[in-house]
Amino acid sequence: MGIEYDGSAFSGWQRLTRPGEEDRRGEATVQQAVEQALSFVAGRRTDVVCAGRTDAGVHGACQVIHFDGPAARDPRGWTLGTTSRLPASVCALWCVPVGDDFHARFSARARRYRYRILNRNVRPALGRGMLTWERRRLDVAAMHRAAQALVGEHDFSAFRTVHCQAPHARRDLQAISVTRQDDVVEVxxxxxxxxxxMVRNIVGSLLLVGRGEQPEDWVGQVLAGRDRTRAGPTAPPDGLVFLGPLYPAECGLPANVTLQSPAP
Incomplete structure (x- = not known):
């Protein structure tokens, strides 16, 4: 199932309690909301596994989950029924049956994020929960050039929080771009x-380059140093959207979460 959500009012994706336990007051999560809705449609408790967790305040354009449900519900019924039980800030986009070997997290071959910055003198009034505001003019070309030092498989220790629970920091960053459309800068x-x-720490460092506070080659130096204290500050969650994972074509998922074959 594909899930779209505005994360502004949630303490992230991840459920903060074990299945069946009472929700912690004031700590609503997207996973809790989705599982409650799915459980109503299924007529029994239904737990889900997601492609990638998101932090508090971060949004999802197409989070992918998998779950085991009774065969009596068709995909349209799952989609519409689940959405009818979700808050206005969350919806189910689609639902398709998958094989027993499919796993929302481990079957994914890539994941994509977008970060948007409103770069103008005046703060935003519209869409402020979907944008970060930067009043100083950003050198987008310099930010893009600096970011290319991150492409490839590297140890990204300099760009992860001290609370990160991953067993190692090696990741393959396949592509990164920084572009401008009028007053909006997009990473x-x-x-x-x-x-x-990781994404918010990368953006926080690129902002220092964009403001002229650090040279372009500084980002590569920070990466090589593997020291979080040398990188820029963590950018706010506003403006960060998990665009979704990408899966092999044989998984049979919609095109927006399927790896495209290279042109002949």
């Missing part, structure tokens, strides 16, 4: 997987 990044706060 898009794709990797096989991400560390806790």
């Amino acid at each position: 898009q990044v794709q990797a096989n997987a991400f560390l806790h706060h």
Whole structure:
């Protein structure tokens, strides 16, 4: 199932309690909301596994989950029934049957994020939960050039939080771009997987380059140093959207979460 959500009012994706336990007051999560809705449609408790967790305040354009449900529900019934039980900030986009060997997390070959920055003198009034604001003019070309030092398989220790629980920091960052459309600067990044706060820490460092506070080659130096204290600050969650994972075509998922074959 594909899930879209505005993460502003949630304490992240990950459920904060074990299955069947009472929710912690004031700590609503997207997973809790989805599991409660699915359980209602299924007529029994239904737990889900996601492609990638998101932090508090981070949004999801197409989070992918898998779950085991009774065959009596068709995909349209799952989609519409689940959405009818979800808060307005969350919806189910689609639902398709998959093989027993499919796993939302381990079957994914890549994951994609987008970070948007409103770069103008005046703070935003519209869409402020979907944008980070930067009043100083950013040198987008310098940010893009600096970011290319991150492409490839590296140890990204300099860009993960001290609370990251991943057993190692090596990740394959497949592509990263920094572009501008009028007053909006957009960072898009794709990797096989991400560390806790990795995208936000990368953006925080690129902002220092964009403001002229650090030279372009500084980002590569920070990466090589593997020292989190040398990198830039963690950028706010506002503006970060998990665009979704990518799976092999044989998984039979919609095109927006399927790896495209290279042109002949």
